[in-house]
Amino acid sequence: MRALFVALFILPLPAWAQEPGELELVKKVFAKLQPISIRADREYCGYIGYDRSGKLVASKARRGGKGTCMSSDPDNLVTVIASYHTHGAFSTRYANEVPSGDDMETDELEGVDGWVATPGGRLWYIDTTDMVTSQICGIGCLPMDARFREGDMGRIAQSYTYDQLIEKLIGLDE
Numbered sequence: 001m002r003a004l005f006v007a008l009f010i011l012p013l014p015a016w017a018q019e020p021g022e023l024e025l026v027k028k029v030f031a032k033l034q035p036i037s038i039r040a041d042r043e044y045c046g047y048i049g050y051d052r053s054g055k056l057v058a059s060k061a062r063r064g065g066k067g068t069c070m071s072s073d074p075d076n077l078v079t080v081i082a083s084y085h086t087h088g089a090f091s092t093r094y095a096n097e098v099p100s101g102d103d104m105e106t107d108e109l110e111g112v113d114g115w116v117a118t119p120g121g122r123l124w125y126i127d128t129t130d131m132v133t134s135q136i137c138g139i140g141c142l143p144m145d146a147r148f149r150e151g152d153m154g155r156i157a158q159s160y161t162y163d164q165l166i167e168k169l170i171g172l173d174e
Helices: 001-012 022-041 099-108 163-172
Strands: 044-050 056-058 078-084 114-116 121-128 133-138 159-161
Touching: 001 159, 022 044, 022 078, 022 114, 056 078, 078 099, 099 114, 099 121, 099 163, 133 163, 159 163
Parallel strands: 078 114
Antiparallel strands: 044 056, 044 078, 114 121, 121 133, 133 159
């Protein structure tokens, strides 16, 4: 029993929210953006990073399309550590309760991790070092679309490797 207790203290901490205050900032950003994104049925995106004074801040959100969003270079950030984006309104035509393969690939290409908010109010973190996405909090943890229907995508796991996520998304198309 003592070995288990000691082992718990030497295990590495989760990769998400390594920066002090990052999770808190992300939740504040999404608390404001989710209702706008859902109402407009558009993705909104931006970056998290450090400004010139060393403060952790978010860049201004940019409005995207119905399934895509390209952030512009953040003027207020000196160092970018993560991207963030919403998934718009609930739809039975999109697998929008999990990050997409493109979400993970884009973050990896940019060399940053990512945060994704879903219409069901889930918050996901994309770790591009390990190419794993993890559900930080579930349905209703963030503002959610009143039209959201739980179970539309079947069972949603707590985390997915990139390959598992692609398998899940391909399985939904069949």
